[in-house]
Amino acid sequence: MIKNIYSFILKRYVVITPLLLVLIVAQREEYSQLTTSGTFGSAIRLAIPIMLAGLGGLFSEKTGVVNIGLEGMMIMGTWFGAWGGFTYGAWQGVFIGMLGGALFGFIHAIATVSFQVDHIVSGVAINILAAGVARFLNVISFEDIAYASSTASPRITGEIGKMTVPFLAGGPINDEETFNLFGNIENLDIFLISDFAGFILGFLSNISYLTIFALAIVPFSLFILWHTPIGLQMRSVGEYPTGSESLGVNVYLMKYIGVTISGALSGLAGAYLVIGGTGIYLEGQTGGRGFIGLASMLFGNYKPFGILMGSGLFGFADALQLRSPQAVHGLLIVISIFLFVLVLKTLFEKKYTQSLISLLFSGAFLIWFLNSTTIPNQFVYFTPHITTLIVLSFANQRIKLPEKIGVPYKKGELT
Amino acid sequence: MKLRLRIASFSAPIIALSIAFGLSSLILLFIGKDPIETFRIMFEYGIKGKSIVSIINRSIPLYISAIAVAVGFKMGLFNIGVEGQYLVASLIAAFIGSQFSIITPIHILFIIIIAIACSAMWAAIAGYLKVKKGIHEVISTIMLNYIGTGLIAYGLTNVFDEAGSDYELPRTPELPESGQMPALNNLFRLDDLQDLHGFLFVAIAAGIFYYWLVWKTTLGFDLRITGANPVAAKFSGINPNRLIIVAMVTSGGFAGLVGLGPLLGYFHRFTIDFPTGLGFAGIAVALLGRNHPFGMGIGALLFAFLERSSQILDLNDVPKEIERMLQAFILLIVVVFYEIIRRFIVKQQVKDASKKVET
Structure with missing residues (x-):
């Protein structure tokens, strides 16, 4: 039993050590923002678009089509979401944003499935196309409307409702305040327990219905892909298209479905950025989140709940950079100590060069931490991106890719 | 290759161009503009002397x-x-280049070497992450773009900013006279036009060097064979990991030159309005020109032409963003048609070969 726990910790040290360190550092007054319900709340809001893009990547890649175009489909989601939101209303905007993404997913499917264009080439082309189309559409649609420019749309009309769960998080019933269980626990400031309460509270208070809708897609994707006949067919197409064909599966149709769903989910991710966030379309507001979604898919090892976890991590990094540059500074010491753990581990494994490099970096981060009180804004801005690289470099070795990922399939051709 | 197949392979970009222009015309019609008139205005403006210099630049x-x-x-x-x-390379090269002054050719060569080195090192990170950590280069390079942007913003305001300047926005000190590339106007007798950048010669040299590197050296052979068939390449003794690093560093080295045309020829310093987006446009041009030094030259001129000639459209009440759509359409349609034609050619070659065997 103890041995099991020991080996569990040893295998997951990459996740567990930083988590523990963050919790400890968060006890200090100046870094307390690291684990408040406010930070977790915005972490969730920022994680959702990444998660949706990751799920989009999942649907596409499970059918064997690499989708680098997620970013572009997300851009379409932001513009169409903003346009729909401005013209018709918030929920209609969400739906129209999904359609916009799905349209570009469909174009990607035409290129890669019907014409067997290299998947990455087509994805790159989709990204460039989407940026151009969004710019053009924005210019011609909002030409004479106040507060719109060539790179920004007017504000959406209508709103998506929010709710706070009563009793657990102090949400109102009939306009009367109720008891706030987790809120009170959070305020007690007990090590671990209050931090955990803050985490739960992030999910329960002030949560938008759109967020709930998006979170519901996680189990739904799991169900579709792993527990329905069509899901089985989609996955089989990614693993062994020739065999699927011989069993009567319509390979092209499955790929089309997968890639179009992928586009719709990325479109939803983009629409979420607009309707659940800024309220307007801004050029470049996706900021590489489609690619981070792809990274969260790899981190989550092609599993919906893994994607949820991965995107949560990126959302957390993103939330910190937005809410409290001060707290990001606390992460420096976390990185330093984590690298030191790595030094010990590599020493133990007799990998001396790696150990030395880790030691150097660990020292550098420590010096940086001690000699500063904040991190420059410009560094804080790329926290999610550097997190992506760090996370992937520790998590990437054990993933199981679909067997025929990225291989163009032509009916009747043996590959 | 037979003449028939050669014609087929040249037809792809032409078909793609026609379709892209057709689609854009439909869009123009849809928003109530006359497509023929629009393209005529663009063309007329694009072939003016001033425009041609700008297009080449x-x-x-x-x-x-x-x-x-x-x-x-x-x-x-x-x-x-x-x-x-x-961008990273241009910033550092612009700063270091502004710190001293020697005779022009050496100064410029020095700036070029610094830019190449910085850019190659920045690219090597992605190569390292792919080889050692298995991170796909598309993800790592995209993330490095954002990280680079952040570092540039920090470096420009805090490290490389011109000391004691009363200019409001951060910028590096100006390159001294010796670090500025002379224009070619005297050479081509272009008196009353704007500067034609001297970097043109470097671009041509880079094209020739690229051709030599990829088609005439062992490294180039390794690159091509790995691209065509990675399994065969591995069995023929090519070390894929070493090659990934070498290719990434070489690619990054060329990338270092990208910003130097504008830097040495026009801006003479790195400012926040230094041109961005050239890297992504380069992807489009490479796909359009099918990685061929000549084809990419045509592609670059075409895209530059579209960019320049669309500037006139706003004066004629047509949104100039139609040009971006046009570029994107060309790109997407051209990759589809290259694939169709490639398959057609392979089929024809198999047919011809089997005919030969029969007779």
């Missing part, structure tokens, strides 16, 4: 950027990070 960085991307493409490696690489 614009095409220089586009072309080099395309070469940088193509080096990777040749072995199936996607360096999407040219964007970040050239």
Whole structure:
């Protein structure tokens, strides 16, 4: 039993050590923002678009089509979401944003499935196309409307409702305040327990219905892909298209479905950025989140709940950079100590060069931490991106890719 | 290759161009503009003397950027990070170059070497992450672009900012006279036009060097064979990991030159309005020109032409963003048609070969 726990910790040290360190550092007054319900709340809001893009990547890649175009489909989601939101209303905007993404997913499917264009080439082309189309559409649609420019749309009309769960998080019933269980626990400031309460509270208070809708897609994707006949067919197409064909599966149709769903989910991710966030379309507001979604898919090892976890991590990094540059500074010491753990581990494994490099970096981060009180804004801005690289470099070795990922399939051709 | 097949392979870009123009015309009709009139205005404006100089100037960085991307493409490696690489390199080269003054050729050569080195090192990170950590280069280079942008913003305001200048926005000190590339106007007798960048010659040299590197050296052979068939390449004794690093560094090295055309020829310093987006445009040009030094040259000129000639459209009440759509359409349609034609050619070659065997 103890041995099991020991080996569990040893295998997951990459996740567990930083988590523990963050919790400890968060006890200090100046870094307390690291684990408040406010930070977790915005972490969730920022994680959702990444998660949706990751799920989009999942649907596409499970059918064997690499989708680098997620970013572009997300851009379409932001513009169409903003346009729909401005013209018709918030929920209609969400739906129209999904359609916009799905349209570009469909174009990607035409290129890669019907014409067997290299998947990455087509994805790159989709990204460039989407940026151009969004710019053009924005210019011609909002030409004479106040507060719109060539790179920004007017504000959406209508709103998506929010709710706070009563009793657990102090949400109102009939306009009367109720008891706030987790809120009170959070305020007690007990090590671990209050931090955990803050985490739960992030999910329960002030949560938008759109967020709930998006979170519901996680189990739904799991169900579709792993527990329905069509899901089985989609996955089989990614693993062994020739065999699927011989069993009567319509390979092209499955790929089309997968890639179009992928586009719709990325479109939803983009629409979420607009309707659940800024309220307007801004050029470049996706900021590489489609690619981070792809990274969260790899981190989550092609599993919906893994994607949820991965995107949560990126959302957390993103939330910190937005809410409290001060707290990001606390992460420096976390990185330093984590690298030191790595030094010990590599020493133990007799990998001396790696150990030395880790030691150097660990020292550098420590010096940086001690000699500063904040991190420059410009560094804080790329926290999610550097997190992506760090996370992937520790998590990437054990993933199981679909067997025929990225291989163009032509009916009747043996590959 | 037989003449018939050669014609077929040249037809792809022409068909794609026609379809892209057709689609754009439909869109113009849809928003109530006359497409023929629009394209006529663009063409007339684009072939003016001033425009032609501008088009050539614009095409220089586009072309080099395309070469940088193509080096990777040749072995199936996607360096999407040219964007970040050239910006990082331009900033550092602009700063170091402004710190001293020697005779012009040496000064410029020095700036070029610094830019190449910085950019190659920045690209090497992505190569390292792919080889050692298994991170796909598309993800790592994109992330490095954002990281690079952040570092540039920090470096420009805090490290490389011109000391004691009362200019409000951060910028590096100006390159001394000796670090500015002379224009070619005297050479071509273009008296009353704007400067034709001297970097044109470097771009042409880069194109020739790229051709030599990819088609005449062992490294180039390794790149091409890995791109065509990675399994065969591995069995023929090519070390894929070493090649990934070498290709990434080479691609990054070319990327270092991208920003130098504008830097040495026009801006003479790194400012916040230094041109961005050249890296992504380079991907499009490389795909359009099919990684061929000549094809990419045509592609770069075409894109530069569209960019320049669309400037006139706003004066004629047509949104000039139609040009971006046009570029994107060309790109997407051209990749589809290249694939169709490639398959057609392979089929024909198999047919011809089997005919020969029969007779």
